[in-house]
Amino acid sequence: MPQKDEMKTILKSQIFEGGTQTKQYSKNFTTQSIKEENTSIDQNGVTGQVHEVQVDGIILVNRNVTVKSPYEVEVSHDFPLFKLHFEIEGYNHYEPQDEHSMPVEIQSGQFNLFYFPRVNGVLHFTPPHRQTLEIQFTKAFIKKAIGQNFKEVLKEFGTAIESKRPFLFWNRSQKITPVLKRHIQDILDCQYADSLKKPFLEAKVLELLVMIFASWDQRSSRSTTTQLSPSTHEKLERVVQHISTHLNDPLSIASLAALVGMNASKLKESFKVTHGTTLFKYITEQRMKSAKSLIEERVCNITEASYRVGYKNPQHFTVAFKKIYGLLPSELIK
Missing domain, CATH: 1.10.10.60 (Homeodomain-like)
Structure with a gap:
């Protein structure tokens, strides 16, 4: 059993040896030093590499895999999920099993940002190749980055977080723009030593989030519609x-x-x-x-x-x- 200051993810699929992969993280992804893990996959038609980096308050995952046939992964988290997902190449469809999350489809060259109070669902993937950058963070990171008044700053998103209501920024995932591509590539290409890599990645993730929040806020502010009850x-x-x-x-x-x-x-x-x-x-x-x-x-x-x-x-x-x-x-x- 994990201690109460830990967070746990359980993944179930034929692509994992033994059928199950369990990952445990410190509360709010806190860490004093950078942590990196490389995992090789070669199981049931899925081959490639998964590179995971943890810096204080953030998990970054870069997947680069070849897929021979469609496959599924059952996923559950015992903690709220805040995720910025870039599907650089491939296809990703999340199907929720309860009301605490929402369906998400991200096609090749698209991205989305979402918050789910709890995750219990199935991920669907298709051939032939997937490359992604997936960034997970927490409410604590948002407070640290934006401040205690994040609810007012982030408006509908902030309200959803406080009310523990699932929130998907875009029903139709957005195209990864050239500007976003450059920032993604900067993250993927980072070769700094740990002492510099940690602040570099933290700054890059914060910059990405601010860009996306600002873009989304501008669209929201142009809307003449009223808040819904x-x-x-x-x-x-x-x-x-x-x-x-x-x-x-x-x-x-x-x-x-x-x-x-x-x-x-x-x-x-x-x-x-x-x-x-x-x-x-x-x-x-x-x-x-x-x-x-x-x-x-x-x-x-x-x-x-x-x-x-x-x-x-x-x-x-x-x-x-x-x-x-x-x-x-x-x-x-x-």
């Missing part, structure tokens, strides 16, 4: 959960509004505020994401996949799929 957030979460488990149903906006006791116009407006996209488009994207997984994993053929996600006409499904992914469903199985 906790009860509205709860209703929107119920809508998202219902959509995820009823993709083969009609899912009209009117029926979803009735389900949670909201006016249809209010539901559409509130959903766009919190998810950055329309409710109709979100439903379509979730259907396409599910169908893509069914087809890629050979669970069923294209026609059956279209029926499973609510399309009675496979041609209509094909048009919608190409609009989202830029390719035909049949190209997934060539």
Whole structure:
């Protein structure tokens, strides 16, 4: 059993020897000196290296692996997760198993930032190659970097942290810009001795977070929408959960509004505020994401996949799929 001043992560997958990997960290990732660990992976079609660095309050993970076939990793943390994830190359889809976290999809060349009070879910990965930079930090690090008034500075994000409500910066993960790429490369290429590497990495991570917070705040400040009440957030979460488990149903906006006791116009407006996209488009994207997984994993053929996600006409499904992914469903199985 870990001591109460430790934090634990449990990973379960066929890619780990023995099926399980357990990692323990000091509370809030505190450390007086830099810690580095290199791990080689060569198990069940996944080969490569994982380089992990811990500096005070931060964990940085650089993955560089080759993937022969799709695989999954069950993941759980006994501590709140604050994560800035850059999928430099590859595909990452997190599927929550409870209400304490949210679905996250990060495609090649994209990134996202999120906070989950607790993590219990499944990570899905696809071939052929993955390279990532994953930065984990804690509430203590945010307080140290931004100050005790972080709630006021970070607005919705700060409120979510204080209320222990899961928060995803962008429903659709953002493109890694050239400026971000340079900062990522600076981190990956750092060859300083430990005495200089520690402050360098701490400064680089803080700079990345400030850049992202500032960019996100500017977008938020341009919005004329008002803050949503906790009860509205709860209703929107119920809508998202219902959509995820009823993709083969009609899912009209009117029926979803009735389900949670909201006016249809209010539901559409509130959903766009919190998810950055329309409710109709979100439903379509979730259907396409599910169908893509069914087809890629050979669970069923294209026609059956279209029926499973609510399309009675496979041609209509094909048009919608190409609009989202830029390719035909049949190209997934060539």
